[in-house]
Amino acid sequence: SFEIDLARSAMTLTVPAGKSILDVLRENGINMSSSCEQGACGTCRCGVIEGDVIHQDVYLSDGEKAEGRSIMTCVSRAASNRLILDI
Numbered sequence: 001s002f003e004i005d006l007a008r009s010a011m012t013l014t015v016p017a018g019k020s021i022l023d024v025l026r027e028n029g030i031n032m033s034s035s036c037e038q039g040a041c042g043t044c045r046c047g048v049i050e051g052d053v054i055h056q057d058v059y060l061s062d063g064e065k066a067e068g069r070s071i072m073t074c075v076s077r078a079a080s081n082r083l084i085l086d087i
């Protein structure tokens with residue numbers, strides 16, 4: 001599991017194994033748009049302020065993945081203990 005800090009919502013949430021960031025956001029009343037939920041469409045994109053991402057989507061370019069400023073919340077996860085998201 002890892003933690004997500006929501007910078008604009010002043011919340012810290014835990015994302016357990018087996019749940020997506022998108023799942024956890026919705027369970028906590030954060031309304032995120034999504035469509036494919038397979039990492040392909042880009043709808044669930046969220047800004048990353050701090051932390052390392054394991055990108056599991058096929059939407060972002062290699063350059064964007066290396067930059068690490070965005071995450072697809074339906075499939076991708078943290079490589080670090082904590083991500084600070086621009087939500």
Ligand code: FES
Nearest residue numbers: 035037042044074
């Ligand atoms: Fe399509 Fe996440 S909902 S990439």
